[in-house]
Amino acid sequence: MSGMPLYLSLQNEILNAISRGAYAAGDLLPTEQEYCDRYGVSRATVRKALENLSADGRVVRKHGIGTYVQMTEVPGQSVKFRGHLEDVLLHDPENSFRRISRQACRFPDDIYKLFGEAVDRQGSVSLSLISRRSKPIMAGLIYLPAPQCEHDVEAAYATTEQPTVMILRSAGIKIARGHQRIRPILVEPEIAALLGVPAGTPLLRGRRVYFDIKGRAVAVVEATYHPTNYEMGIDLLPR
Amino acid sequence: MSGMPLYLSLQNEILNAISRGAYAAGDLLPTEQEYCDRYGVSRATVRKALENLSADGRVVRKHGIGTYVQMTEVPGQSVKFRGHLEDVLLHDPENSFRRISRQACRFPDDIYKLFGEAVDRQGSVSLSLISRRSKPIMAGLIYLPAPQCEHDVEAAYATTEQPTVMILRSAGIKIARGHQRIRPILVEPEIAALLGVPAGTPLLRGRRVYFDIKGRAVAVVEATYHPTNYEMGIDLLPR
DNA sequence: TAGTGGTCTAGACCACTGA
DNA sequence: CAGTGGTCTAGACCACTAA
Structure with a gap:
């Protein structure tokens, strides 16, 4: 829908699924392949979405295992940064x-x-x-x-x-x-x-x-x- | 060489080129296509390298223009983070x-x-x-x-x-x-x-x-x- | 071993910028 | 307009993890 890139739509889909409770903190998300099938996009697109969520600290990806959901935070007014x-x-x-x-x-x-x-x-x-x-x-x-x-x-x-x-x-x-x-x-x-x-x-x-x-x-x-x-x-x- | 991913080797090549003065702050780096030809890798690999450098704040990518070199910093002991x-x-x-x-x-x-x-x-x-x-x-x-x-x-x-x-x-x-x-x-x-x-x-x-x-x-x-x-x-x- | 994410390719088309 | 980076596909093989 709209002019939004596919990977962004997918990111939002996943974030929405998390915030409505479909996946809890610590849960495994569906695999990359599953997202490919479900949304009819290529694996590169799914990976880009998941990598962005990982960079934002919303999920953690583990080689050989899958993608975990992280705790959500509800900050007040604040500046949040990311670091290693x-x-x-x-x-x-x-x-x-x-x-x-x-x-x-x-x-x-x-x-x-x-x-x-x-x-x-x-x-x-x-x-x-x-x-x-x-x-x-x-x-x-x-x-x-x-x-x-x-x-x-x-x-x-x-x-x-x-x-x-x-x-x-x-x-x-x-x-x-x-x-x-x-x-x-x-x-x-x-x-x-x-x-x-x-x-x-x-x-x-x-x-x-x-x-x-x-x-x-x-x-x-x-x-x-x-x-x-x-x-x-x-x-x-x-x- | 070694087991290092291609995009990491390329990142290091680019960082080395910058630090030995081949490109100064504010200069444009070679284009993605140029890197593809020069190193014989696909564009996706070049893009991954440049996107990582961009995420680390070493370069700025501008649609329709190219990739600029950023100022290098030589911090003392410090914790550095990235934010938007x-x-x-x-x-x-x-x-x-x-x-x-x-x-x-x-x-x-x-x-x-x-x-x-x-x-x-x-x-x-x-x-x-x-x-x-x-x-x-x-x-x-x-x-x-x-x-x-x-x-x-x-x-x-x-x-x-x-x-x-x-x-x-x-x-x-x-x-x-x-x-x-x-x-x-x-x-x-x-x-x-x-x-x-x-x-x-x-x-x-x-x-x-x-x-x-x-x-x-x-x-x-x-x-x-x-x-x-x-x-x-x-x-x-x-x- | 089966299944996951990590890397990589070779192509395609689009959107933006400057001249 | 030509050239840049942005998005996307359909494949391939590898490295890691758990059972």
Whole structure:
């Protein structure tokens, strides 16, 4: 219908199907071939639609498996951007990751809410520091619920110094997607000391929530960024 | 060579060509057909490579013209994300834009540097407020160099209340790309009064630089966001 | 092993831009 | 108008995943 490209019509069809509840978060969408048959278009067209939805974070495509539906979000007034998990995982070999401390903890209300369905309010919180050429760039509090695999996570921690989400991966917890909300804070003394800035300095803090393929929150990180050793930049592109 | 997909090899070829100076910012790259002939691959493969570079903000593709090279950036340690110009232009009809004041100004050092080649250090600065359902969400200082088209910009301002970058567009200044750096600040009394928060509150400030197709900075905005009426969110996706 | 998504080709026609 | 990128097709083979 109309002058809209076929792949855009298909994208909208799929989004509508998701939003009217035909597929829930974590469900598998029909296969590419199925869409070809159902709408009478070529596979390249179906792929373009699904790749766009993937780029917009609405679905996750897994080679050999299929296309999963992601959680929908209903933001208020906000600017939302897209980024790559890897950019935040800091796999740059020049960055060093160090875990400062770890302890059991009963989650504060706001953190507990993020985990939603988590069976237990009890978990662990770790304090870590990421540096680059011995200059601190980020201090993070990492909240992990107490799951079956806690032992694997601890074992992975013991063998290597890697950012927490890498550790989660090596413990078999695959992260499909995340979301980070950025806000300004006046830094607390403990974090300030780690970053080497005066307590009370205004800093950027990102609250990251990582989700697995089923849309369950599996980790929450409160990342506090150094004011000058680190830059938060966003490229603005035409649509 | 190796098991790398053809389109990735081509992407790297193009990036290498750019970084060794074969094409400068603002130049046109070879056409799709030219790449097909030169590398002996199909047009779909060439297109995939160029579309990826476009999604990464390294080139801008213009229907009927060709593919332009964008400015390269050499960030220090940073997290870089991608977003859409339109998300920042706030074309949401529920948002209202109001220009509070405008005056001639001699640019401060840091702003002047951003304009780089601007012939004149003299320009204008406007103070504006964007609200949503009569709640303030952003106050912005907009710096514009004094160009030939200043008259057109002012004429556009007089006829409609639109965000500055929309105004620039309607004055014939096409914006190809932008960049925003986010940092925390303690808000000054004037901005605080506009947003309705106490002076000294820690807030997010984005310094946006808008570039035309030739890579020249044509506008700088210092955007200060309301702490609760606005959210800065980033989706984290697998690569 | 069967079925999925990932890559790739060789063609076609259309829509936009500038001269 | 000629030339560009935008959309689309109908095939092919490969790489990955789960059972």
